[in-house]
Amino acid sequence: MNPAKALGPAILTFIAYIVFSGSVSGYDLITGAAIAVITGILVSDFLVTDTRKSLDIRRLGWLIAYAFYYLTIAELKSHLSFAPKVLSGRIRPGVVEVRTHLKTEYGMVTLANSITNTPGTATVDIDPEKQVLYVHWLWVESEDREGVREKIAKPFETFIKHIFEGGEQA
Amino acid sequence: MIDIEVFIKTFIVLALFGTAGVGLYGVVAKPHATKKIISLTILGDTVNALAILLGYRYPGGIPPVYTGQPPNEFVGRAVDPLPQALVLTAIVIGMAVNLLIIYIALQTYRLYGTLDTRLIKKLRG
Amino acid sequence: MSGVRKVASAVALLAIVAALSLGAAAGGMGPFFDGIRSLGAFYLSTAPPQIAELVLGPSYRGLSSYSPEVVTSIVWDYRGLDTYFETAVFFLAIIGAVAIYRGIEEPVLRRPASGLSPIVRAVTKFLIPINIAVAASIALHGHLTPGGGFQAGAALAVAPIIVIVVFSRRYLLERGVTKLKALFFRSAGLIGIALVVLIPVIWSVISGEWAWVMQNQWKPGAEAFSYPAYLGGALISGSIWFLNLFEFLAVSFGFTILFLLISIDEDTVRSCMIRGGEECDRY
Amino acid sequence: MITPELALMLIFVSIAFVFAYLAVEERKLIRAVVYSAVQSAAFAFLFYLLGAPDIVLVYVPVTVGIYPAALLFLIRKTEEVENP
Structure with missing residues (x-):
């Protein structure tokens, strides 16, 4: 049992416990810490794959930056470009194959969810071995591989690469 | 002239009795064991709802959890906690018993190859 | 039976219930909606320690379960x-x-x-x-x-x-x-x-x-x-x-x-x- | 004088009644389980309106989570359609 490995899940559990309890008395902190330790040890084996990475504080910074970028710039841009198309009813739908450079499962899932959550695109399926996402696109702008990746995945990939995969090769 | 408030209250009570009746009808009249189990859960839920309704205070009932208001206001407004306490255990125990019934139905299917009670009756007269 | 017909018959049954309530609404509500029984009021006024000590005094500590959650007090x-x-x-x-x-x-x-x-x-x-x-x-x-x-x-x-x-x-x-x-x-x-x-x-x-x-x-x-x-x-x-x-x-x-x-x-x-x-x- | 609580209770009780009837009458058992879960969800809202958050906390996982899961396991292992 590796105590450092359990730290990440334990912090997640502790935050969930305090938020759900809705109070921060000494009793909450003590019981929350106890529950967090137990849960962290129980779930660390299937939640954490790389201990060194799970304790890297820079990833948190990238995560916050990504959340800020995603919730403001990416969402706004996507809304602005798709609102007229939806309102006018002029769509050109299709399913495209997006090749990504991400390797980890968490990275690919985050990318898939990010793509789904912006208007106009929805991830239909993901193939972790081939590093391919199948995305339903409301307005297919380009057909070639690089163009598709440029339009759909590129803005998120840089951030996710830093969050989940160290970011060196990005 | 009929009071609309009394009408709605009566409707709520009678609709709950009606739901219990539907559940009872399913348990008695439907031949399939799975359907009987589904009906049984509906019947149990509805009887629990009626028990909770017995403790409700209208208007303005609040949950029986003391949160620091003046004692007179709390005792004067909180709903009756006793039916809730009884229903609370009834739900969990009922679920354990219903899961046992599900297991027995599964075993019945393994032994008889069907869950239709009419066919089971024919198989072992 | 098709789905629409089923919903229709369910609504019809509900209408029968409504008609029954219309007739019964002239009478009373029986035990429903009429508030709390004395046993429930006793539990409400003794279970929370804040109220029990105020109403009954510290010498009646045995009557209180010292829990502001009255349902759990009754259960346990x-x-x-x-x-x-x-x-x-x-x-x-x-x-x-x-x-x-x-x-x-x-x-x-x-x-x-x-x-x-x-x-x-x-x-x-x-x-x-x-x-x-x-x-x-x-x-x-x-x-x-x-x-x-x-x-x-x-x-x-x-x-x-x-x-x-x-x-x-x-x-x-x-x-x-x-x-x-x-x-x-x-x-x-x-x-x-x-x-x-x-x-x-x-x-x-x-x-x-x-x-x-x-x-x-x-x-x-x-x-x-x-x-x-x-x-x-x-x-x-x-x-x-x-x-x-x-x-x-x-x-x-x-x-x-x-x-x-x-x-x-x-x-x-x-x-x-x-x-x-x-x-x-x-x- | 009708309070919003009373009106909401009326709505949820009606939903529960209709879906209980549908669950009992439906011949495809998986659909019957889903209808029963909808009826349970309506009851959960009713319990909340009746001032019983304790019951809601135990009722929602039990009847929307555990019952349907167990019944779906049963249905998948046995028969999917009720005999006529």
Whole structure:
């Protein structure tokens, strides 16, 4: 049992416990810490794959930056470009194959969810071995591989690469 | 002239009795064991709802959890906690018993190859 | 019958109910909506320590369960023996289900793990610790806010179901959640409940003082024994805190056992039932 | 004088009644389970309106989570359609 490995899940559990309890008395902190330790040890084996990475504080910074970028710039841009198309009813739908450079499962899932959550695109399926996402696109702008990746995945990939995969090769 | 408030209250009570009746009808009249189990859960839920309704205070009932208001206001407004306490255990125990019934139905299917009670009756007269 | 016709007939039945209510609305409501009974009012005015000390004075401490959550007070203190034996019914129901599956156990390494898509899996991985945290919070705050051992146990019992559906049964077994361990924790919870209930009696036998089964705070005539109402300044409501915790264990692991068993592949069960194969005979 | 609580209770009780009837009459058992879960959800809202958050906390996981899961396991292992 590796105590450092359990730290990440334990912090997640502790935050969930305090938020759900809705109070921060000494009793909450003590019981929350106890529950967090137990849960962290129980779930660390299937939640954490790389201990060194799970304790890297820079990833948190990238995560916050990504959340800020995603919730403001990416969402706004996507809304602005798709609102007229939806309102006018002029769509050109299709399913495209997006090749990504991400390797980890968490990275690919985050990318898939990010793509789904912006208007106009929805991830239909993901193939972790081939590093391919199948995305339903409301307005297919380009057909070639690089163009598709440029339009759909590129803005998120840089951030996710830093969050989940160290970011060196990005 | 009929009071609309009394009408709605009566409707709520009678609709709950009606739901219990539907559940009872399913348990008695439907031949399939799975359907009987589904009906049984509906019947149990509805009887629990009626028990909770017995403790409700209208208007303005609040949950029986003391949160620091003046004692007179709390005792004067909180709903009756006793039916809730009884229903609370009834739900969990009922679920354990219903899961046992599900297991027995599964075993019945393994032994008889069907869950239709009419066919089971024919198989072992 | 088609779906539209079914909805139509349901609405027609509802209209009959409405017509009946229209007729009955001229009369009274019977016992419904008319407020609280005197026993309920007694529970409301004695269970919270703040009110009990104000209304009854400190000499009536035995009437209070020292918990602002009146429902949990009734479940574990005022009508504690009810709940104690209802837990026995719960125990017997699960034993019955386990007995049906006696001698049947799927060999762990039978087929590769299958499940839903990677997206669902990765999200589920994060939901499991949150589920545990929420359930534990419900259990450990059961004497303060709505909640308690039963609620928390039911909330946590959802976690193994989700894991079985999203990943597979084998995934759960490989992570160490086996029937034997679940049985152990459920038994630990039940023994804990029995101990908390019986400790006043054991103490009474040893010391020669009076005490009652399920005695939470001291009772008139049995003043010597009392579970602590406050621990380090935090209200823990005597035995209620312990009973909530142990019931949480018993209920959650009890249902974990049931779902571990019901998700066994049916072919395995049949082969075990017919041939009584050796690979099935693990217990 | 009708309060919003009373009106909401009326709505949820009606939903529960209709879906209970549908669940009992439906011949495809998986659909019956889903209808039963909808009826349970309506009851959960009713319990909340009746001032019983304790019951809601135990009722929602039990009847929307555990019952349907167990019944779906049962249906998948046995028969999916009720005999006529």
